[in-house]
Amino acid sequence: MAKGMLIDLTRCIGCRGCQAACKQWNDLPAEPTSNWGSYENPPRRSANTWTTVTFNEVSEGDRLDWVFAKRQCMHCEDPACAAACIVGALRKTPEGPVVYDDHKCIGCRYCTLACPFGVPTFEWDTPVPYIRKCTMCVDRQAEGMEPACAKACPNEALLFGEREELLQEAHARLEAHPEKYVDHIYGEKEVGGTSNLYIASVPFDKLGFPTLGPEAIPRYANVAMAAVPPTIVVVSAAMAGIYWITKRREQMMSQKVSVPVEQWPKPDQDKED
Amino acid sequence: MTAETHVELNRSKQPFPVVTTSILGVLMAIGLVVAIIRFINGIGAISNLSDGRAWGLWISFDLYCGVALAAGGFTLAATVYILNLKKYYPIVRSAILTAFLGYVMVIVALMVDLGQPWRIWHIIIYWNPHSPLFEVGWCVLLYTTVLALEFSPNVFERFNMQTPLRLIRTIQIPLIIAGIVLSTLHQSSLGSTLLLMPDKIHALWFTPILPILFLLSAISVGLAMVILETSLASKGLGHQVDLDILAGLGKALPYLLGLYLVVKLGDLLVAGELDLMFSSGLYSLLFLVEIVGGVILPLVLFALPAVRLSRTALLWSSLLVVLGLVLNRLNVSLIALAPRPGTMYVPHVLEFAISIAVVSAGILAYILANRYLPIAEHEHPAGHRPVVEVG
Numbered sequence: 001m002a003k004g005m006l007i008d009l010t011r012c013i014g015c016r017g018c019q020a021a022c023k024q025w026n027d028l029p030a031e032p033t034s035n036w037g038s039y040e041n042p043p044r045r046s047a048n049t050w051t052t053v054t055f056n057e058v059s060e061g062d063r064l065d066w067v068f069a070k071r072q073c074m075h076c077e078d079p080a081c082a083a084a085c086i087v088g089a090l091r092k093t094p095e096g097p098v099v100y101d102d103h104k105c106i107g108c109r110y111c112t113l114a115c116p117f118g119v120p121t122f123e124w125d126t127p128v129p130y131i132r133k134c135t136m137c138v139d140r141q142a143e144g145m146e147p148a149c150a151k152a153c154p155n156e157a158l159l160f161g162e163r164e165e166l167l168q169e170a171h172a173r174l175e176a177h178p179e180k181y182v183d184h185i186y187g188e189k190e191v192g193g194t195s196n197l198y199i200a201s202v203p204f205d206k207l208g209f210p211t212l213g214p215e216a217i218p219r220y221a222n223v224a225m226a227a228v229p230p231t232i233v234v235v236s237a238a239m240a241g242i243y244w245i246t247k248r249r250e251q252m253m254s255q256k257v258s259v260p261v262e263q264w265p266k267p268d269q270d271k272e273d
Numbered sequence: 274m275t276a277e278t279h280v281e282l283n284r285s286k287q288p289f290p291v292v293t294t295s296i297l298g299v300l301m302a303i304g305l306v307v308a309i310i311r312f313i314n315g316i317g318a319i320s321n322l323s324d325g326r327a328w329g330l331w332i333s334f335d336l337y338c339g340v341a342l343a344a345g346g347f348t349l350a351a352t353v354y355i356l357n358l359k360k361y362y363p364i365v366r367s368a369i370l371t372a373f374l375g376y377v378m379v380i381v382a383l384m385v386d387l388g389q390p391w392r393i394w395h396i397i398i399y400w401n402p403h404s405p406l407f408e409v410g411w412c413v414l415l416y417t418t419v420l421a422l423e424f425s426p427n428v429f430e431r432f433n434m435q436t437p438l439r440l441i442r443t444i445q446i447p448l449i450i451a452g453i454v455l456s457t458l459h460q461s462s463l464g465s466t467l468l469l470m471p472d473k474i475h476a477l478w479f480t481p482i483l484p485i486l487f488l489l490s491a492i493s494v495g496l497a498m499v500i501l502e503t504s505l506a507s508k509g510l511g512h513q514v515d516l517d518i519l520a521g522l523g524k525a526l527p528y529l530l531g532l533y534l535v536v537k538l539g540d541l542l543v544a545g546e547l548d549l550m551f552s553s554g555l556y557s558l559l560f561l562v563e564i565v566g567g568v569i570l571p572l573v574l575f576a577l578p579a580v581r582l583s584r585t586a587l588l589w590s591s592l593l594v595v596l597g598l599v600l601n602r603l604n605v606s607l608i609a610l611a612p613r614p615g616t617m618y619v620p621h622v623l624e625f626a627i628s629i630a631v632v633s634a635g636i637l638a639y640i641l642a643n644r645y646l647p648i649a650e651h652e653h654p655a656g657h658r659p660v661v662e663v664g
Contacts, residue, residue, distance in 0.1 A: 107388015124317030246357035
């Protein structure tokens with residue numbers, strides 16, 4: 001069964017305990033930051049900051065909400081990063097997490113462009129760089145523990161468990177409190193579904209979540225890649241065929257030009273030509 | 274042998290271009306220093322690339338443009354060896370040289386762009402057949418090998434090595450066909466790489482048929498590049514190529530450009546997005562410049578007999594196709610590709626230094642190859658009796 005996380009933004013109090021826990025567990029150094037007018041700090045995720053809480057001022061009708069949203073890898077069911085990776089260093093595990101293999105990566109950064117959520121980050125300032133992103137604490141899961149962020153959350157905004165069960169729980173919460181939630185489980189259908197699911201009190205586009213359709217990102221690339229073997233066969237055959245025709249025509253032409261009709265060689269003499 | 278004496282004559286006629294090579298050498302040295310800084314301090318030290326935009330000038334210009342501009346190699350090889358149009362035989366070697374140098378330049382640029390280029394061999398043992406970039410990587414690897422073999426007779430002839438020369442000639446046709454197949458895959462696969470960014474590329478450029486558009490535009494620009502490069506070499510290196518040959522290539526371009534235009538606009542029509550050509554502000558402007566200036570205008574020009582009778586007009590018309598393609602590749606992979614929210618990318622001056630150094634190295638290699646190898650004038654290989662005799 002595949003694991004995932006249900007992130008209920010109505011329960012998030014913006015304490016950023018998850019951010020600190022992630023850094024602690026993964027041994028990630030602090031980043032030099034400055035006050036840029038928001039509690040959101042550092043302003044962007046990076047190779048040293050795999051999860052951040054965003055602080056969003058959302059006006060809905062006559063209401064002004066301050067909504068906090070923990071962002072990290074969504075752990076897609078059909079991840080664009082894994083489809084993109086030239087050496088297969090990124091892959092979706094049956095257990096849920098999308099994991100990365102340091103030993104394969106050549107640093108091409110195609111994953112960072114393919115990801116629709118802007119997740120994979122690169123080590124820009126080192127001579128031997130790697131890609132970094134949230135692992136859903138796959139190492140903690142192997143020891144039977146929940147991810148560090150979920151463990152740290154003081155208000156149960158992060159619920160770790162079986163994705164199917166979390167999805168039922170999300171539906172149950174939306175049904176029980178339609179006045180409290182928008183009717184949208186972000187990640188249930190987006191890009192073919194993601195391991196991590198969100199529910200919130202305001203529309204997700206107002207929280208900076210990309211608006212995405214239900215089809216998996218690799219759909220077009222899959223078609224193009226499936227066309228490769230037939231293309232090899234068709235183009236090779238076509239070129240060989242055209243070559244044969246043009247060569248044959250040349251032979252016929254040169255015979256016609258150089259030999260008068262009455263002197264054309266008999267069929268059995270062809271080989272001597 | 275007459276070919277030999279021609280080469281000798283050319284060599285004695287043209288003094289060694291000291292100034293040009295010196296300038297190119299300085300530009301290469303600057304790039305080398307920048308590359309050394311990059312390998313000590315990381316890519317961030319010499320570029321404005323970031324997580325918001327992890328591919329920039331090097332990928333858009335050196336890879337996307339570079340590979341397309343090298344398409345003259347396979348289009349000319351197909352014209353001469355498969356379609357058997359021997360009229361174009363005198364320029365096929367120069368086209369293959371350009372393609373070979375182009376691919377080597379792409380690889381050199383990738384050595385700077387890749388995070389861990391010393392691991393490039395990983396693509397041979399760690400396969401991901403779902404990745405368009407996996408296809409790109411294998412095509413670069415295999416086609417560069419094929420181009421090296423297609424180019425090798427220049428070296429073998431120069432040093433009169435008869436055995437490898439005979440060997441290459443026996444596998445010539447399979448080699449040419451392999452090159453065409455690999456080029457078809459490679460040109461289209463660069464379009465495929467962008468298919469993983471359907472929500473980020475502006476709708477004027479994003480389409481599921483990007484691989485087909487990349488292939489079609491590459492074929493056009495391949496011929497245009499051969500015209501341009503041959504014209505420039507005629508001026509700079511003193512290898513005069515018959516106007517008839519250039520005009521013949523020019524005659525094919527209206528059909529090729531027309532095909533691209535019909536497919537591109539047809540695709541927009543089917544998608545119901547034709548109105549975007551005029552309603553997307555700066556993107557509309559870039560798109561129209563690319564299509565009108567780089568496709569429609571050269572299509573009309575090449576269709577005019579007067580243009581095809583003038584070396585100057587041919588040169589400028591082919592330059593339009595080349596610039597149109599460069600703008601197209603920059604548009605689709607750089608300008609119309611949205612960065613992550615809250616980030617932006619403008620190439621760093623040192624990024625330009627790398628690209629300029631790579632192009633300089635290519636030009637220098639082209640000059641030297643034309644000077645010291647039998648590129649422009651060469652004997653016809655066995656089994657290929659010349660149809661048009663040099664009179």
